[in-house]
Each structure stands twice: as C-alpha cells, then as structure tokens.
Amino acid sequence: MSMKKMSKNQSRRIRVAAVVAIAAALPLSLTACGGGGGGSDEGKIVIGTKFDQPGLGMKNPDGTMSGFDVDVATYVAQQLGYKPEDIEWKESPSSQRETLIQNDQVEFIAATYSITDARKEKVSFAGPYLVTGQSLLVKADNTDITGKDSLANNKKLCSVSGSTPAQKIKDEFPSVQLQQYDTYSACIEALKNGAIDAVTTDEVILAGYAAQTPGAFKLVGQPFSEENYGIGLKKDDTELQTKINDALTKMESDGAWKAAFEKNLGPAGIQVPSPPAIAKN
Structure with missing residues (x-):
C-alpha cells in the first residue's frame, strides 16, 4: 500500500517538475528565436552591406569585413547589444536591398543606401549618417x-x-x-x-x-549632387529606428564616427566632413 502511494507521489512530482522546466525554458526559447525583429537568431544579428566597395563595404580575401559602412553598422550593433562576433554579414546589392529588408532576411542595411522618397515607401531609414555627392x-x-x-x-x-x-x-x-x-x-x-x-x-x-x-x-572638383546615406530597416519599425538613431548620435559625439571615416577613406585624401544631424526619416 505504501509503495503504491510513494509511486503516485513520485509520478506527481515528476509531472510538476516537467511543467516548471518547460515554463522556465519558454522565455529563453522565445528570445533565442529573435523576438527583437527580422534578421536575428540565437544571439546573432544579420546585417546587410556591400561586399565589393573598398573603403565602405568590402569582404576581404580572408573573409573579414572592412569599410566605413561596416564600421558604422558594427558600432550600431554593439549599441543594440551585439558583439562583433555576433554579426552575420549579408551581401546586399543595390537592386536587392528593399527585398532583403521586407523579407526579414536582415535586421538592417548599411550599404551606401541613399535616402529617397521612393525608397521610403517600402522601407524606413535611420540617419542620415553620411552626406556625399x-x-x-x-x-x-x-x-x-x-x-x-x-x-x-x-x-x-x-x-x-x-x-x-x-x-x-x-x-x-x-x-x-x-x-x-x-x-x-x-x-x-x-x-x-x-x-x-x-x-x-x-x-x-x-x-x-x-x-x-x-x-x-x-x-x-566639387561634388555636384547630394546623397544622404541612411540605414535601411523594416517599414514603420519606429522602435528600432529610434535605437539606431540614438546609436548614430552617440557614434558622432564620442569621436568614433570621425575615426572610422579617417581610417577607411582618409588614405584617398578626402577631407573628413562634418557628421550630419540625425533625424527620423
């Protein structure tokens, strides 16, 4: 009689323990699935950039990434809580940028991405982080x-x-x-x-x-047009847009923006411009 009661009690304890374990694991599993937005998974973040533009977005022969856009994106990712080794870089040709964002294949894109009214119909922008021409x-x-x-x-x-x-x-x-x-x-x-x-x-x-x-x-000569480079992200994701704008503002104020420009584009003899005012787009 006592053995049967103990067996039932043990069985009940096992079931309760299993329920508690599942409940405890659930928030972690949701976080690991990238609940923060498209392009994230298991502590990683997918960022789009160019792979073939030296000084801006370049995939080097050893597989590493370099360039001003890469440095800006890496800084932003760090402000969002991701280490450089947590970043997965995705090549983002000009013709594919909106599609990559809309299909949640990337969290955001930094790839000489000019802010235009036509593009803002499909995606949102943070920035601008650079004005060129x-x-x-x-x-x-x-x-x-x-x-x-x-x-x-x-x-x-x-x-x-x-x-x-x-x-x-x-x-x-x-x-x-x-x-x-x-x-x-x-x-x-x-x-x-x-x-x-x-x-x-x-x-x-x-x-x-x-x-x-x-x-x-x-x-x-002098530039004869004006292009405002922004970071492209999911349309109307105002929460992420605000976080990226805050990160860009910090990068400009703490000297990291100037250092990144000098490192990547200074060897060409181009003067470091004043960083642009960050505005919601």
Missing part, C-alpha cells in the same frame, strides 16, 4: 579634368548602367562620351588602362577605390 575620379597625372565643367570636348566618362550618376551625366552633359559598365571596378580598370578619362559616382565610393591603390588616382 557625385564626383569625378581621374588618374593622378591627369591635368585636363578639374571638375564637372571640364567634361566637355568629348571626354570619355564611365559609370554603372542604370545608376543615378549615369543618368545625371546623360541629362546634364550630353556632349560627354558615356561608357556604362556593370560594376565600378570595371570602370576603374578601364581608367587604369586609359580606355576612359574619368569615373563618376558618389565621392566616397570613388575615394574608396582611390584609397585601395594610393597614388594612382585623384578626386577632382
């Missing part, structure tokens, strides 16, 4: 091109097919012989071998290529 890159020994006003007289200019800089050249400088390639690296190669006279896109992108091969190229 379209510029010109020539060989270091070039004396013919000193800025946009030097583009007349059938100069050969290279940009990327379908890009805003290419369209601007078509619209405003019809006498220029515009060569359009699939990538800026192809333009840089054409500039090296003399097939073209100059490459045009955003100044900081050109600065990154110039820094990659010091002494080979130079930036000329």
Whole structure:
C-alpha cells in the first residue's frame, strides 16, 4: 500500500517538475528565436552591406569585413547589444536591398543606401549618417579634368548602367562620351588602362577605390549632387529606428564616427566632413 502511494507521489512530482522546466525554458526559447525583429537568431544579428566597395563595404580575401559602412553598422550593433562576433554579414546589392529588408532576411542595411522618397515607401531609414555627392575620379597625372565643367570636348566618362550618376551625366552633359559598365571596378580598370578619362559616382565610393591603390588616382572638383546615406530597416519599425538613431548620435559625439571615416577613406585624401544631424526619416 505504501509503495503504491510513494509511486503516485513520485509520478506527481515528476509531472510538476516537467511543467516548471518547460515554463522556465519558454522565455529563453522565445528570445533565442529573435523576438527583437527580422534578421536575428540565437544571439546573432544579420546585417546587410556591400561586399565589393573598398573603403565602405568590402569582404576581404580572408573573409573579414572592412569599410566605413561596416564600421558604422558594427558600432550600431554593439549599441543594440551585439558583439562583433555576433554579426552575420549579408551581401546586399543595390537592386536587392528593399527585398532583403521586407523579407526579414536582415535586421538592417548599411550599404551606401541613399535616402529617397521612393525608397521610403517600402522601407524606413535611420540617419542620415553620411552626406556625399557625385564626383569625378581621374588618374593622378591627369591635368585636363578639374571638375564637372571640364567634361566637355568629348571626354570619355564611365559609370554603372542604370545608376543615378549615369543618368545625371546623360541629362546634364550630353556632349560627354558615356561608357556604362556593370560594376565600378570595371570602370576603374578601364581608367587604369586609359580606355576612359574619368569615373563618376558618389565621392566616397570613388575615394574608396582611390584609397585601395594610393597614388594612382585623384578626386577632382566639387561634388555636384547630394546623397544622404541612411540605414535601411523594416517599414514603420519606429522602435528600432529610434535605437539606431540614438546609436548614430552617440557614434558622432564620442569621436568614433570621425575615426572610422579617417581610417577607411582618409588614405584617398578626402577631407573628413562634418557628421550630419540625425533625424527620423
């Protein structure tokens, strides 16, 4: 009789212990599944950036990441509670950025991502964290091109097919012989071998290529457009937007922003600009 009672008591204790264990594990499992938003899982965060833009977002031969966008994104992630080793980098080509965000494949994207009204219909932005503009890159020994006003007289200019800089050249400088390639690296190669006279896109992108091969190229003239780079995130995620804006504000105020710019783009000879005012977009 006593053995049966003990057996029932033991059975009851086992069931209670199991329920308590499940209840205790539930909050942890929810946290591990990335309850904070898309692109997070088990203490990791997925961040989108470019893999092929030196000085901004570059995947190096050893698999490490480098560049100003990478440093900005890493700082933001740390403010959100993630260590650098917790970051999984996802390549984010320009044409795929909105889709990656909308499909929760990334938590956010920092990838020379200009804030525009058309894009804000699909995603939200934090920032801007950098203001730049379209510029010109020539060989270091070039004396013919000193800025946009030097583009007349059938100069050969290279940009990327379908890009805003290419369209601007078509619209405003019809006498220029515009060569359009699939990538800026192809333009840089054409500039090296003399097939073209100059490459045009955003100044900081050109600065990154110039820094990659010091002494080979130079930036000329003043930027002739304005681009505001922001961090793209899920549409109307105001909580994350506010957290990223706070992180960017801190990065600018504590000197980390300036240090990141000098490290990644300073070798190109570009002056460190004043960091832009952070505003909700």
